[in-house]
Amino acid sequence: MKRPRIGVFKFTSCDGCQLSVLNLEEELLDLVGLFQIAYFREAMDRPLRGHLDIALVEGSISTERQRNHVIEIRERTRYLVTIGACATSGGLQALRNWASIEDYKKTVYPSPGMIETLPCSTPISDHVYVDYELWGCPVSSDELSETLGSFLLDKRPGIPGYSLCMECKRKAVPCLLVARAEPCLGPVTRAGCGVLCPSLARPCYGCFGPKEGANIDSLLNVFRKAGFSDHDCALLLDKMNTYSYRKARGREGHS
Amino acid sequence: MKRLFKVDYLSRVEGETGITAEIQDGKVTVRAGVFEAPRFFESFLRGRHYSDVADFTARICGICPVAYQMSAIHAIEKIFGVEVEEPIRELRRLLYCGEWIESHALHIYLLQGPDFYGAESAWSKKEYLPIAKRGLSFKKLGNRILALLGGRPIHPVSVKVGGFSKLPEKKALLSLLPDLGEAFEESLREVEWAARLPFQDHTMDMECVSLCAPREYPMNHGNVISNKGINTPMGGFLAMLRESQVRHSTALHSKIRKDGLESPYLVGPISRVNLNVEKLPAEIREVLKKCGISPPIMNTRMGIIARSIELSYALHEAMRIIRVYEAPAEPSVRFEPREGEATWITEAPRGMLIHRYELDHEGCVKNCTLIPPTSQNLAQLEIDLRDFIQNHIGKPLDFLKKESEKIVRSYDPCISCSVHFVFIKETCNPVTKKND
Numbered sequence: 001m002k003r004p005r006i007g008v009f010k011f012t013s014c015d016g017c018q019l020s021v022l023n024l025e026e027e028l029l030d031l032v033g034l035f036q037i038a039y040f041r042e043a044m045d046r047p048l049r050g051h052l053d054i055a056l057v058e059g060s061i062s063t064e065r066q067r068n069h070v071i072e073i074r075e076r077t078r079y080l081v082t083i084g085a086c087a088t089s090g091g092l093q094a095l096r097n098w099a100s101i102e103d104y105k106k107t108v109y110p111s112p113g114m115i116e117t118l119p120c121s122t123p124i125s126d127h128v129y130v131d132y133e134l135w136g137c138p139v140s141s142d143e144l145s146e147t148l149g150s151f152l153l154d155k156r157p158g159i160p161g162y163s164l165c166m167e168c169k170r171k172a173v174p175c176l177l178v179a180r181a182e183p184c185l186g187p188v189t190r191a192g193c194g195v196l197c198p199s200l201a202r203p204c205y206g207c208f209g210p211k212e213g214a215n216i217d218s219l220l221n222v223f224r225k226a227g228f229s230d231h232d233c234a235l236l237l238d239k240m241n242t243y244s245y246r247k248a249r250g251r252e253g254h255s
Numbered sequence: 256m257k258r259l260f261k262v263d264y265l266s267r268v269e270g271e272t273g274i275t276a277e278i279q280d281g282k283v284t285v286r287a288g289v290f291e292a293p294r295f296f297e298s299f300l301r302g303r304h305y306s307d308v309a310d311f312t313a314r315i316c317g318i319c320p321v322a323y324q325m326s327a328i329h330a331i332e333k334i335f336g337v338e339v340e341e342p343i344r345e346l347r348r349l350l351y352c353g354e355w356i357e358s359h360a361l362h363i364y365l366l367q368g369p370d371f372y373g374a375e376s377a378w379s380k381k382e383y384l385p386i387a388k389r390g391l392s393f394k395k396l397g398n399r400i401l402a403l404l405g406g407r408p409i410h411p412v413s414v415k416v417g418g419f420s421k422l423p424e425k426k427a428l429l430s431l432l433p434d435l436g437e438a439f440e441e442s443l444r445e446v447e448w449a450a451r452l453p454f455q456d457h458t459m460d461m462e463c464v465s466l467c468a469p470r471e472y473p474m475n476h477g478n479v480i481s482n483k484g485i486n487t488p489m490g491g492f493l494a495m496l497r498e499s500q501v502r503h504s505t506a507l508h509s510k511i512r513k514d515g516l517e518s519p520y521l522v523g524p525i526s527r528v529n530l531n532v533e534k535l536p537a538e539i540r541e542v543l544k545k546c547g548i549s550p551p552i553m554n555t556r557m558g559i560i561a562r563s564i565e566l567s568y569a570l571h572e573a574m575r576i577i578r579v580y581e582a583p584a585e586p587s588v589r590f591e592p593r594e595g596e597a598t599w600i601t602e603a604p605r606g607m608l609i610h611r612y613e614l615d616h617e618g619c620v621k622n623c624t625l626i627p628p629t630s631q632n633l634a635q636l637e638i639d640l641r642d643f644i645q646n647h648i649g650k651p652l653d654f655l656k657k658e659s660e661k662i663v664r665s666y667d668p669c670i671s672c673s674v675h676f677v678f679i680k681e682t683c684n685p686v687t688k689k690n691d
Contacts, residue, residue, distance in 0.1 A: 012292040014314050014320075015269050025395045044267070044375055044378075044379065045266045062294075066292065092294070096295055105293075107301070108298055115293060121294075193407075196407055202415075239307070
């Protein structure tokens with residue numbers, strides 16, 4: 001059987017999700033045997049031309065050049081899968097979407113006029129059709145293997161869309177929200193991380209983005225009752241998945 | 256006659272970078288350009304609470320998130336006057352060991368290693384596969400340390416101002432010892448392997464800069480020193496730097512200002528080994544002697560040897576810390592936020608990572624400056640490339656191009672790290688930073 005062709009692409013991001021591919025470690029070499037790696041700039045020299053069966057895309061779209069590039073990738077790809085918070089939800093750098101880009105440029109650069117960038121950092125799905133989205137900051141290596149394995153078996157990947165609370169209860173981790181009135185985003189956040197933060201005694205800060213049908217306002221009411229101001233509540237959501245949480249609240253574009 | 260070569264998108268480095276070289280009438284101009292899109296960390300950190308800073312800055316780089324967390328929390332603790340207990344200090348060092356192991360193994364075996372075997376990737380040649388496997392097992396061990404202390408290897412979650420959110424069990428730490436011991440023994444052989452790789456002779460006179468602490472190999476503490484007379488506390492070093500925005504290259508370049516002159520310098524494993532060799536364990540120094548390596552190493556191509564030495568050191572240091580570790584009563588100390596300003600530098604796998612913060616009375620960020628190791632090395636890298644091309648000016652462009660790529664890789668640049676990156680088309684003179 002001909003090995004399916006896979007490409008790994010990067011846009012605006014920290015490289016952490018591509019690194020999760022390399023972090024498959026021993027599985028990585030299996031992966032190389034099962035797929036033909038046609039494009040992976042971080043790990044190999046000569047990219048191959050032509051169509052791709054799967055494109056794993058890391059990073060958000062934040063320049064004109066990237067916008068054109070992602071369309072070009074889409075045109076030659078059968079399944080386009082976004083990996084991680086930047087590609088799926090715009091990333092931390094989407095915080096610029098609620099500020100003035102000119103002010104942002106001036107803060108960092110002495111000659112802001114030299115900088116080419118779009119005013120917003122947006123997820124891949126704002127630009128092209130995305131077949132599958134993997135959340136997380138970074139994406140989990142398990143979900144990556146599950147997705148690639150499912151492709152080979154021609155089935156849908158089993159990635160949960162329910163909340164972190166479900167995972168937390170299953171692992172019998174004490175609830176930080178109920179027991180300590182800490183502002184945990186678990187109730188509105190997708191499962192997938194393996195209950196990292198609550199297991200380490202810190203409230204969830206939303207790496208995996210909003211779960212399906214999240215009722216965010218209701219959770220924020222609970223936080224307010226515990227003494228958090230509106231400003232505090234807004235900042236809790238304005239992190240790596242700011243774009244998606246705001247969208248889920250139906251107040252996209254307003255602070 | 257004008258000759259030109261261009262590498263649009265360099266492979267096997269972290270992030271997006273390219274090289275342009277122009278040879279005209281025997282004169283060489285090199286531009287190590289970077290086209291990573293800007294992310295404006297210094298802008299959106301403004302107004303954020305101190306407790307967000309470590310999580311946010313970690314997102315600058317997926318390969319060295321711990322470095323960002325370390326520089327950030329130490330700077331903030333300095334502002335608040337927080338003193339952590341010895342076991343916390345040691346655990347942070349252990350976390351850093353995990354990152355050094357993971358990052359160095361990635362670069363040695365998956366990114367740079369293939370260059371010495373004429374391979375295009377770690378998996379493109381059958382004879383390289385066993386070497387890649389060795390690297391992956393080191394990397395896995397580094398990741399295990401990170402996951403044990405921080406929940407996951409990339410963007411770990413337990414580090415906070417004042418300590419950790421939760422401490423690891425001593426038993427879990429001890430369970431790492433057998434594998435660490437075995438890996439350390441292997442790593443000594445790996446230093447020999449790296450030392451035997453073929454290197455072009457390219458000895459340069461350069462200023463090597465690193466932290467230096469009294470009794471330990473530098474990670475989170477120390478003064479900034481160099482082989483050309485710098486010896487200053489962290490804040491003093493920042494005052495010596497000049498960052499400029501250069502149109503041709505796309506990152507802010509850092510240079511040292513001394514006696515009215517601006518000079519490039521080198522940070523990273525070579526500099527650390529050169530300036531701290533006497534703090535390495537005897538076993539490692541013996542291996543160096545056996546292979547005929549006597550620091551200072553003044554050939555940047557030999558970065559892979561320095562990284563192998565540090566990979567071995569980090570394994571050794573991780574074992575030492577785990578053996579002596581006794582859990583403190585509390586995972587973190589109490590403190591009150593207060594207004595202030597501080598600079599802190601820690602040794603990221605790729606070299607000194609400088610953070611400076613100004614916080615208001617509630618502990619929210621008023622201003623910050625983040626200077627990653629890669630932008631400190633860019634000026635040195637350009638000189639290195641220019642010299643190389645100048646010395647081989649008659650050679651075919653293909654050769655020059657390929658070798659230039661290898662030189663860039665030997666610096667282990669981390670492009671995403673550079674929060675200052677800009678995307679620029681044309682070329683012209685450097686512009687100096689306004690607030691300098």
